[in-house]
Amino acid sequence: MSEKKHRVSRRQFLNYTLTGVGGFMAAGMMMPMVRFALDPVLRPAEEQDLVQVVKVEEITNEPQRFDFKIKQVDAWYESEETRSAWVYKDGEKIVALSPICKHLGCTVNWNSDPANPNKFFCPCHYGLYEKNGKNVPGTPPLAPLDVYDHAVKDSYLFLGKAKPRKEA
Ligand code: FES
Numbered sequence: 430m431s432e433k434k435h436r437v438s439r440r441q442f443l444n445y446t447l448t449g450v451g452g453f454m455a456a457g458m459m460m461p462m463v464r465f466a467l468d469p470v471l472r473p474a475e476e477q478d479l480v481q482v483v484k485v486e487e488i489t490n491e492p493q494r495f496d497f498k499i500k501q502v503d504a505w506y507e508s509e510e511t512r513s514a515w516v517y518k519d520g521e522k523i524v525a526l527s528p529i530c531k532h533l534g535c536t537v538n539w540n541s542d543p544a545n546p547n548k549f550f551c552p553c554h555y556g557l558y559e560k561n562g563k564n565v566p567g568t569p570p571l572a573p574l575d576v577y578d579h580a581v582k583d584s585y586l587f588l589g590k591a592k593p594r595k596e597a
Pocket residue numbers: 530531532533534535551552553554555556569570
């Protein structure tokens with residue numbers, strides 16, 4: 430009975446060892462570089478928290494539309510996006526509503542339908558909202574307009590993100 434011998438020569442041993450150690454060291458050097466290169470892709474898109482929009486003294490009891498720009502960073506791509514808000518004073522309170530209709534995303538206008546005065550009107554499918562943004566029952570939108578986070582600083586109104594309301 431012959432026993433098959435698997436012997437590793439000194440040269441082979443040295444080759445395996447150097448390849449293994451070399452590969453390990455190369456991986457150690459490459460990992461931070463790969464991580465650095467991919468880092469922007471792995472990060473979620475960022476946008477400015479609060480943006481200065483208008484002087485508080487310009488805000489009236491009647492909703493007015495104000496446009497503002499926000500900076501966005503998505504991986505390596507930086508961009509500016511224009512947003513709008515319907516803003517008015519309700520007593521001492523400032524209300525800032527998103528103009529995006531909750532039905533299919535058209536833009537709503539204030540007081541633009543002569544048949545329905547003092548309401549937000551969406552021309553796409555005749556959606557209606559009250560001044561406070563609540564959807565009028567019996568019209569296509571099934572939820573109130575989103576409300577912007579806001580803050581007042583140095584006599585200016587700053588707006589953040591528009592969020593759906595918690596109450597129906
Ligand atoms: S998108 Fe506004 S009513 Fe349909």
